[in-house]
Amino acid sequence: MRSRLGAFYVAVLMLLLVLPLVVVGGVSLNGGQNLRFPPQDASFRWYGELFRAADWTGPLRNSLVIAAVAALIAVAVALPLALHAWGRGGALSRVLYTLGVAPFMLPPVITALGFLVFWVALGMYGQMAATILSHGIFLVTLPLVTTSLGLQGIDPALLEAARTMGATRGQVLRTVVLPLALPYIISGYAFAFVLSLNEYIIAYMVAGFTVETLPIKIFNSLRYGYSPIMGVVSVLFVGLAILVYGAIGIFGNLPRLLGAEQVREG
Amino acid sequence: MSGRDAATPTWLGLIPGVVLAALFLVPFGIMLAVSVALRDPSGSGFYTWGFELQSYARVFTFFVGRILFVSMTIAAGAAVISVALALPFTVILAQMSRRAQTVILVILLSVLSLSEVIIGFSVSTLLSQTAGVGNLLALLRITEQPRAYTPSLFALMTGLCYLTFPYSVLVLYPPVARLDPELVEASRTMGASPLRTFFGVTVPLLRAPILGALILVFVFALGSYLLPQVLGRPEHWTLSVHITDQAVYQSNLPFAAAMAVVLLLAALALVGLALLVARERRAA
Amino acid sequence: MHDLSLRGLTKRFGSVAAVDDLTLDIPGGKFICLLGPSGCGKTTLLRLVAGLEEPTAGRILVGGQDQTDTPTHRRNFGMVFQSLALFPHLSVGDNVAYPLAIRGTPRAQRRARAEELLALVQLPGMADRRVHQLSGGQRQRVAIARGLAIDPRLFLLDEPLSALDANLREHMQIELRQLQTRLGVTTVVVTHDQKEALTMADVVIVMDQGRVQQMGAPMEVYRNPANAFVAGFIGTSNLLPGRLLDTSTLDISGQRLALGPGDRVKCPPGPAILSVRPEDVRFGPDGLPAHVTFIRDLGESVQIILDHAGQEVTALFSPRERPEVAIGHAVTLTFAPGGCVVLAP
Ligand SMILES: Nc1ncnc2c1ncn2[C@@H]1O[C@H](COP(=O)(O)OP(=O)(O)OP(=O)(O)O)[C@@H](O)[C@H]1O
Ligand SMILES: [Mg+2]
Numbered sequence: 001m002r003s004r005l006g007a008f009y010v011a012v013l014m015l016l017l018v019l020p021l022v023v024v025g026g027v028s029l030n031g032g033q034n035l036r037f038p039p040q041d042a043s044f045r046w047y048g049e050l051f052r053a054a055d056w057t058g059p060l061r062n063s064l065v066i067a068a069v070a071a072l073i074a075v076a077v078a079l080p081l082a083l084h085a086w087g088r089g090g091a092l093s094r095v096l097y098t099l100g101v102a103p104f105m106l107p108p109v110i111t112a113l114g115f116l117v118f119w120v121a122l123g124m125y126g127q128m129a130a131t132i133l134s135h136g137i138f139l140v141t142l143p144l145v146t147t148s149l150g151l152q153g154i155d156p157a158l159l160e161a162a163r164t165m166g167a168t169r170g171q172v173l174r175t176v177v178l179p180l181a182l183p184y185i186i187s188g189y190a191f192a193f194v195l196s197l198n199e200y201i202i203a204y205m206v207a208g209f210t211v212e213t214l215p216i217k218i219f220n221s222l223r224y225g226y227s228p229i230m231g232v233v234s235v236l237f238v239g240l241a242i243l244v245y246g247a248i249g250i251f252g253n254l255p256r257l258l259g260a261e262q263v264r265e266g
Numbered sequence: 267m268s269g270r271d272a273a274t275p276t277w278l279g280l281i282p283g284v285v286l287a288a289l290f291l292v293p294f295g296i297m298l299a300v301s302v303a304l305r306d307p308s309g310s311g312f313y314t315w316g317f318e319l320q321s322y323a324r325v326f327t328f329f330v331g332r333i334l335f336v337s338m339t340i341a342a343g344a345a346v347i348s349v350a351l352a353l354p355f356t357v358i359l360a361q362m363s364r365r366a367q368t369v370i371l372v373i374l375l376s377v378l379s380l381s382e383v384i385i386g387f388s389v390s391t392l393l394s395q396t397a398g399v400g401n402l403l404a405l406l407r408i409t410e411q412p413r414a415y416t417p418s419l420f421a422l423m424t425g426l427c428y429l430t431f432p433y434s435v436l437v438l439y440p441p442v443a444r445l446d447p448e449l450v451e452a453s454r455t456m457g458a459s460p461l462r463t464f465f466g467v468t469v470p471l472l473r474a475p476i477l478g479a480l481i482l483v484f485v486f487a488l489g490s491y492l493l494p495q496v497l498g499r500p501e502h503w504t505l506s507v508h509i510t511d512q513a514v515y516q517s518n519l520p521f522a523a524a525m526a527v528v529l530l531l532a533a534l535a536l537v538g539l540a541l542l543v544a545r546e547r548r549a550a
Numbered sequence: 551m552h553d554l555s556l557r558g559l560t561k562r563f564g565s566v567a568a569v570d571d572l573t574l575d576i577p578g579g580k581f582i583c584l585l586g587p588s589g590c591g592k593t594t595l596l597r598l599v600a601g602l603e604e605p606t607a608g609r610i611l612v613g614g615q616d617q618t619d620t621p622t623h624r625r626n627f628g629m630v631f632q633s634l635a636l637f638p639h640l641s642v643g644d645n646v647a648y649p650l651a652i653r654g655t656p657r658a659q660r661r662a663r664a665e666e667l668l669a670l671v672q673l674p675g676m677a678d679r680r681v682h683q684l685s686g687g688q689r690q691r692v693a694i695a696r697g698l699a700i701d702p703r704l705f706l707l708d709e710p711l712s713a714l715d716a717n718l719r720e721h722m723q724i725e726l727r728q729l730q731t732r733l734g735v736t737t738v739v740v741t742h743d744q745k746e747a748l749t750m751a752d753v754v755i756v757m758d759q760g761r762v763q764q765m766g767a768p769m770e771v772y773r774n775p776a777n778a779f780v781a782g783f784i785g786t787s788n789l790l791p792g793r794l795l796d797t798s799t800l801d802i803s804g805q806r807l808a809l810g811p812g813d814r815v816k817c818p819p820g821p822a823i824l825s826v827r828p829e830d831v832r833f834g835p836d837g838l839p840a841h842v843t844f845i846r847d848l849g850e851s852v853q854i855i856l857d858h859a860g861q862e863v864t865a866l867f868s869p870r871e872r873p874e875v876a877i878g879h880a881v882t883l884t885f886a887p888g889g890c891v892v893l894a895p
Contacts, residue, residue, distance in 0.1 A: 158637060
């Protein structure tokens with residue numbers, strides 16, 4: 001299938017994939033309060049508005065705080081779990097690993113409802129901490145998978161070499177394992193950050209009426225009054241995702257991270 | 267990982283163990299308890315603890331049955347279309363240079379991580395009266411007047427395919443990328459055309475991964491919540507929408523929980539099936 | 551200058567005894583080569599000594615102290631792995647200084663010592679390079695420098711030169727040997743290249759199936775193999791089955807062969823194997839009848855392959871001594887005085 005036909009097929013699908021984003025980008029440039037494409041009286045007016053209009057800056061700040069902290073929690077849970085599964089194996093670590101991956105395999109509404117009743121029972125329903133913790137647990141999967149991949153790529157001889165040179169188990173972890181896994185841990189953090197930023201249903205169910213995030217705000221705007229700011233937020237989200245994944249693609253090995261090869265490196 | 271002792275201390279597993287048990291298993295346990303709790307008739311609180319199967323009785327009614335049927339049909343349709351489009355795409359992608367692969371993967375990942383809200387908004391804008399397709403067709407004088415194509419089943423399916431296509435590619439990517447290229451080359455040297463090779467060699471070799479991908483994409487589409495509301499009509503609403511509706515607007519948590527438990531069991535069964543299929547492939 | 555002693559050292563993997571009841575005393579300050587065919591347990595033995603594997607039975611003593619239960623990181627050995635195991639995330643200098651960093655040596659001191667070690671292995675000024683910017687031979691030297699950083703009590707190397715091309719390997723063999731002589735550290739090198747073992751070692755230990763077959767100075771092992779396995783494994787040997795009639799007479803396929811005073815007999819009368827090095831095979835007026843089957847000119851020597859009663863015999867001559875024979879010629883074989891070793895079959 002290395003024919004021209006194949007390349008054409010890929011190009012057409014990529015074009016279709018990018019098309020809605022182009023339209024949204026165009027819409028965000030409208031001068032007035034309307035969603036036309038091609039845009040009329042093109043200006044960057046709404047880009048400034050996002051950071052000025054009080055009803056958008058709040059959700060913007062909420063989203064950023066939630067994503068930053070939740071991704072940190074996800075890494076904090078995933079890292080010891082990945083290390084444990086890698087260093088010991090065994091039934092317990094398999095069970096834990098499955099638990100870590102499970103939230104991502106199921107329809108998110110189930111997890112969302114689970115968190116809803118949980119926080120209601122604890123009396124934390126509607127608080128930002130609830131959203132953050134829920135996202136943190138929901139997104140454990142991503143750093144768990146990337147970190148495990150990174151750990152599997154480490155040559156066991158490096159660990160033995162460190163031991164023969166006098167390093168204790170803790171020192172081996174600190175001076176060899178963590179530095180080598182760091183790029184994968186950072187990738188995991190980045191994945192979790194981007195996905196938390198875009199997550200809707202859990203944020204909505206756990207604290208949708210009190211802690212508005214950007215996706216919730218966009219959805220509300222879809223119902224109660226369109227504004228080109230929605231286009232602006234979409235453009236920023238797409239831009240951020242491309243930036244993050246692009247960086248991983250440039251500094252890391254994206255095909256390997258997504259499971260293309262089983263080679264060792266490092 | 268020396269021959270003498272493990273690379274990590276034992277207590278390291280305790281942290282994720284405790285956290286996941288407390289924040290993941292306990293919520294599911296509570297949800298299970300809520301699904302058999304008594305609905306508070308006063309409407310002030312959500313429910314009172316107790317045991318009754320009334321919520322489950324309601325799940326197995328014609329009303330919920332139809333919702334489940336609609337959800338599954340829509341999800342299955344989206345899964346089949348997406349995987350059918352994604353399979354040749356992935357096969358070609360895996361043969362590209364690492365650079366080209368990285369660029370395309372970056373775009374796919376970016377689209378995949380986009381909020382359903384944004385995808386819904388983008389597709390609805392594209393299909394709206396004032397922007398995108400409607401406008402374009404009017405400009406080209408194919409139609410008299412710009413018209414909107416949303417909300418409709420067509421818009422919903424477009425949105426769902428847009429949502430699931432990158433996911434399908436990424437699910438198919440590992441098995442396709444690890445496929446021995448010599449098998450395909452062997453077929454080519456024996457005179458088979460690229461198309462014939464694709465259907466005669468590549469597809470049969472990938473039968474198990476394709477089946478696994480279909481199931482996973484189906485579950486993924488089943489979970490979509492915003493697209494049916496933004497792009498579809500009320501009759502296209504999925505179980506996810508109804509669960510949220512019951513939980514948040516009707517304040518009927520026990521019923522919502524019962525539906526979620528049923529959805530959970532269905533999804534678990536399907537994911538288990540997908541994993542089983544994948545394992546059989548490895549054993550073969 | 552620490553001696554290494556093994557007492558009944560055994561390591562089993564399931565039913566396989568990778569190292570089988572080994573008892574050895576290796577004198578301090580020497581350069582030892584562990585030699586043997588693939589799978590004979592060399593790596594396992596080295597890993598046992600380093601503490602990377604737990605012995606099934608037996609003790610390990612270094613400088614008279616029992617080390618069997620000392621964890622790897624407290625043994626203060628230096629080790630070079632076959633894959634080198636250089637840390638890709640550290641610079642060359644930091645790799646070399648890693649054992650010092652682990653022991654809390656101050657940065658400036660570490661830096662100075664790394665420079666000193668790099669100079670020792672002829673890589674001065676390379677401390678700030680990344681590992682992947684080095685050639686294979688340079689990486690080898692970095693790994694050696696790293697292994698020597700703490701003045702180890704024992705220096706263990708597992709096939710350190712096997713990844714290098716032939717020229718570089720010979721060069722590194724000499725360099726490694728000179729380095730060891732200068733530092734006097736007790737060094738154990740695993741290799742399956744017998745030429746390498748003969749050029750570098752003070753003491754060669756030949757292993758097979760987890761057991762020591764012979765231990766001794768290289769020329770001693772070469773000239774005087776303890777058994778047929780060693781004779782066949784070290785260098786090329788002609789091994790001819792026969793019968794030992796009495797302590798000085800051998801019967802090879804019906805031909806009587808008188809053994810001289812320099813020849814060695816290592817088995818009682820009865821079935822035996824005669825081991826003769828190719829360079830000790832001569833053509834003479836009377837001896838074993840044979841005919842030439844092939845002649846190979848190797849430049850520095852000439853190899854003549856012969857057939858004696860269905861047995862292949864190889865003879866080696868310098869070009870100057872090359873006899874006037876051609877393929878098919880009949881000759882009679884004699885053996886140089888002191889060239890015969892009679893072994894148990
Ligand atoms: N971790 C292990 N588990 C099971 N068997 C092992 C293990 N390590 C080694 N063995 C077995 O022990 C025997 C000796 O292996 P070892 O690696 O010591 O051989 P070696 O002499 O180093 O060989 P080579 O020259 O090929 O490196 C082999 O039969 C091998 O299969
Ligand atoms: Mg070995």
